[in-house]
Amino acid sequence: MLPKLLSLENTFKPSLLVQINDVRFNQHQVELWIKRDDLLHPIISGNKWRKLKYSLDHALSLGTDTVISMGGMYSNHLHALAYIGKILGLKTIGLVRGEQPLILTPTLRDVQDWGMTLKFVSRTDYRALRQYQDFDSFPDLKPAQYWLPEGGAQVFALKGVAELVHEINIAYDTLCVPCGTGATLAGMAAAVPDNVSVIGFAALKNAEFLRTDVAALLAQPLNNWHINLAYHFGGFAQKDASLTAFIEDFKLQHKISLEPVYTGKMMYALYDLLQKGYFKPGHRIIAVHTGGLQGNRK
Ligand SMILES: Cc1ncc(COP(=O)(O)O)c(C=O)c1O
Secondary structure, three states, rough: OOHHHHHHHHOOOOOOEEEEEHHHHHHHEEEEEEEEEHOOOOOOOOOHHHHHHHHHHHHOOOOOOOOEEEEEOHHHHHHHHHHHHHHHHOEEEEEEEEEOOOOOOOOHHHHHHHHOEEEEEHHHHHHHHOOOOOOOOOOOOOOOOOHHHHHHHHHHHHHHHHHHHOOOOOOOEEEEEOOOOHHHHHHHHOOOOOOEEEEEEEEOOOOOHHHHHHHHOOOOOOOEEEEEEOOOOOOOOOOOOOHHHHHHHHHOOOOOOOOOOOOOHHHHHHHHHOOOOOOOOEEEEEEEOOOHHHHHOO
16 A cells, blocks of 8 residues: 555554443343444544545556545545545545535535535436446546545455454454445455355345445355345434434443444344344354444534
């Protein structure tokens, strides 16, 4: 990796692996651990650095001076990208889903302050942008511009996510992660030991397409992963009172903040599946805290 990126990474804190001591898990003799990627960095938290580092290494090695990407108004991906751009001296352009709001969200205010140029695109045009999946596939790219697909979901992301997996130094049965584009899940499936299965929890409704997207990111077919589509709570960024109460309760009991878009849904799902007898006694689960707390600001 290029020295610029290494020196940024040297400012990161370790992602701790902590056991959740909870009577419900103890009763079922199931262990729940959390890999605290949310602790990695105050801004580039969670799976963002994992997914971005090798894409940016690739971009810089090509002589890129501008990275263009896409995301919603609360996008953790754009947030991390804009900040990294500022640190590395890279220009960034964010194509943002929907009409420009009268008042920018805290996420968009941050990214603008960090120098990202924002372009608002209609929902239809935004959907169409998803067809550009390779770094050079975006139409009318100028020299030294680099296209990063939604969520940074391209093959380079898998290599960074594999590092998360290789940091885990205990034996375990199941690795869990929330899914937006499925790139983090793909990186995990490609890197876990043979006897481990990976479960992704879809943050959006009607997310069957994720299965194809994840398979497309994998260099070879793997059958050690699946995506649970049942805990979307009505759709992307939707929540109900039970999810909100769960997140509050979890914070009170375990002093760990979750947010309702990704990590809250995954953790809720794990508790629910536990109650339903999904995990056998002796099972050890590791859930990845993928960060995203900045997106929770109003
Ligand atoms: C906090 C958080 N968790 C999980 C995900 C899902 O990651 P992926 O898009 O790789 O499925 C995202 C989106 O990138 C995210 O921001």
